[in-house]
Amino acid sequence: xxxxxxxxxxxxxxxxxxxxxxxxxxxxxxxxxxxxxxxxxxxxxxxxxxxxxxxxxxxxxxxxxxxxxxxxxxxxxxxxxxxxxxxxxxxxxxxxxxxxxxxxxxxxxxxxxxxxxxxxxxxxxxxxxxxxxxxxxxxxxxxxxxxxxxxxxxxxxxxxxxxxxxxxxxxxxxxxxxxxxxxxxxxxxxxxxxxxxxxxxxxxxxxxxxxxxxxxxxxxxxxxxxxxxxxxxxxxxxxxxxxxxxxxxxxxxxxxxxxxxxxxxxxxxxxxxxxxxxxxxxxxxxxxxxxxxxxxxxxxxxxxxxxxxxxxxxxxxxxxxxxxxxxxxxxxxxxxxxxxxxxxxxxxxxxxxxxxxxxxxxxxxxxxxxxxxxxxxxxxxxxxxxxxxxxxxxxxxxxxxxxxxxxxxxxxxxxxxxxxxxxxxxxxxxxxxxxxxxx
Numbered sequence: 001x002x003x004x005x006x007x008x009x010x011x012x013x014x015x016x017x018x019x020x021x022x023x024x025x026x027x028x029x030x031x032x033x034x035x036x037x038x039x040x041x042x043x044x045x046x047x048x049x050x051x052x053x054x055x056x057x058x059x060x061x062x063x064x065x066x067x068x069x070x071x072x073x074x075x076x077x078x079x080x081x082x083x084x085x086x087x088x089x090x091x092x093x094x095x096x097x098x099x100x101x102x103x104x105x106x107x108x109x110x111x112x113x114x115x116x117x118x119x120x121x122x123x124x125x126x127x128x129x130x131x132x133x134x135x136x137x138x139x140x141x142x143x144x145x146x147x148x149x150x151x152x153x154x155x156x157x158x159x160x161x162x163x164x165x166x167x168x169x170x171x172x173x174x175x176x177x178x179x180x181x182x183x184x185x186x187x188x189x190x191x192x193x194x195x196x197x198x199x200x201x202x203x204x205x206x207x208x209x210x211x212x213x214x215x216x217x218x219x220x221x222x223x224x225x226x227x228x229x230x231x232x233x234x235x236x237x238x239x240x241x242x243x244x245x246x247x248x249x250x251x252x253x254x255x256x257x258x259x260x261x262x263x264x265x266x267x268x269x270x271x272x273x274x275x276x277x278x279x280x281x282x283x284x285x286x287x288x289x290x291x292x293x294x295x296x297x298x299x300x301x302x303x304x305x306x307x308x309x310x311x312x313x314x315x316x317x318x319x320x321x322x323x324x325x326x327x328x329x330x331x332x333x334x335x336x337x338x339x340x341x342x343x344x345x346x347x348x349x350x351x352x353x354x355x356x357x358x359x360x361x362x363x364x365x366x367x368x369x370x371x372x373x374x375x376x377x378x379x380x381x382x383x384x385x386x387x388x389x390x391x392x393x394x395x396x397x398x399x400x401x402x403x404x405x406x407x408x409x410x411x412x413x414x415x416x417x418x419x420x421x422x423x424x425x426x427x428x429x430x431x432x433x434x435x436x437x438x439x
Contacts, residue, residue, distance in 0.1 A: 011050035012057055014076050021050055021057065021078065029059075031078055043078050051113040051120060053135055058120055060111035068111035068124055071131065071140070084138065089129050089145035092184040096147075096168055096176045106148050116213040119159035125149040130157045132164050132182060142182030154248075158213045162187055162233040165219060167211040175208030177221050179235050188235030190221065190228070207370075210249035212259065214274055222249050225346065225372055227272075229280055241280040244344045244372065244404050268404075268433050284312065284433055303409035303427030304333030308386060314435040315403075317353060319395040327389045329407050329430050331381040336409035338380050340423055341366075343391060344373035345403040345436065352397040353438050358390040377410065377423055393436070400437040406430070 011029060012021045020032050027046035043059075048066075050059045057078060061070040072081040109126035122131040122140070128148035131140040144164065149155050154169040163181040170176070179187040207224030214220060218238070221228040222245050229239040248264040254271060261270040261282070273281040310327035317323045341364060343355045349372040357364040357376055364376040381387055391405060409427035 011047075012052045014052055014055065014057070019076050023047070023050070027062075029078075041078070044081070048110050049113045051115055053115075053120060053133075058113065058133065060113060060122060062108075062111055066108040066110045067127065068122065068129070071111075071122060071133070084133075084140065086131065087140055087143045089131075089143040090182070090184045092144040092146045092180050092186070094146055094166070094168070094176065094178050094186070094189070096170060096174070107151065109151065114156065114158060116158040116160070116165075117215070118161050118213065121157040121159055121164060123155055123157045125153065125155040126151075130164055130166060132159045134159070144180055144182065144184060154208075156211050158211060158219075160213055160219070160232055161216045165211060165213060165232075167208055167221070169208040173207055175223060177208075177211065177230070177235060179233055181233075187233040188231075190230065190235050190237070192235075209245040209247060210251065212251040214259070218274070218276075220251070220272075220274070224370070227280065227282070229274065239280055241282060242346060242401070243282060244346070244402060246342070246344055246373070246404065246406065263431065268431050301334045303331055303336035303381070303383070305329050305336075305339075305381070305407050305409050305428060305430040306332055307430050307432060310432050312432055312434040314437065315393070316437045316439065317393045317395045318439050322392050322394040324390055324392045325405070325434075326391075327405075327432065328386055329381075329389060330386045331383055331409065333383060333409075333427055335382045336380045336427060337411040338377050338409075338423060339387070340375060340377040340408040340410050340425075341389065342369075342373055342375045342406040342408065343403070344406070346372065346401045347399050347403065347436055347438060348373055350397075350399070352395075352399045353436070354394040354396055356392045356394070358388075358392075360387050381409065393438070395438045398439055400435065402433060403436040404431060404433045406432075 009023045011023045021029055022032055023029050027048055029043040029047045029050060031041050047059045048062045050057060057074050059072050060068055063069050071084045071086060074081050107126040112123045114121045119132055119134040126148055128146045131143040133140045152171050156167040158165045166178045168176045177190040181187055210222040212220040217232050219230050219232055221230055225244055227241040227243055228237050230237055250262050251259050254260045257273060257275040259272045261272050271283045308328045308330045315323060315325060341357055347353050348355055355374050357366055359378050364378055366374040366376040369375050406429050408425045408429040410423040411426045412421045413424045414421045
């Protein structure tokens, strides 16, 4: 199916990760056995995605056109598959599509699995289909047919007690959170249908980065500069926590009313506390990160930027004196064509503080982006090379809030004959986060 070497990825783990199933990057799946010491055994056929449901594995198979053909279950041996009967999807309308009355255009792109406390979802974005499988069930409880997404869209679907929560991130930016019953009824949405709230809701949901179902009555929506605690089933916003999320996030349970939140391609890890009746709280976890071997991405080695010297301690800037944050990064992967430095935070976007950057001793021109950060790009970094970074903060007002600094390995990519080339992240960035106070 793919024209590049295989890239291993962990798909599922049973028995507290004693039995781990690993994908080969071309739909082949293998078990590495208990403690990686047992003989490796392969699935009897190709598998597109895999997850766990109690003591069983749930997997998807697709055909050559990447359409879902089989949803199956198997025990830990993985040798005997039991296909499930797929229900006929019922129509559901969300109002964020492209077709405007024209026939639905499908572009199959595989069948992806996701889990919540209330079951497993199977998402076929390219065909506009979402299936919900409850824990331990012999077949899906129901399925929805909505307008298919495009290749530049991101979909996340999570089961709820009432149906399914569907996060649409359209053309990388416009965001909608929809809650459907499995008969196609829309139970709630953000943005809402109230025209009076339309402008405010659009602002709230610009730039989605993730979703999480906490319990039967609550869910979290992560957008670029906020976390929204919303009610189920109606999706009323209960609380807003101001926070910067420049990339996609993943959430996993960490105990009673606690969840770990990790940003994609970032070393940062956060502990979120969401106790009923108490405000949301988010704490940075300053865990040590040890750079490993160069990352593998779809079979190819890529640049991998890591911090060798930096601090995440709180920084206070008192007028009229400027303060400088210093760090050193190293590229533990292959060479990158360019480096982009990004400084993000509400204080930066509100011009409470001015930011200037020196990279390898040279001033780096910085420009504003999306009203929440400043970015600058410069020459690349060779594999094994280090670079000094100095970020100076000059106060213009007063305030406090979190600040994120990210160093991204990039390459220049051409969009088309008439379009200018753009920088795209092509490896693992280094990200640091700390509280900033300007007084």
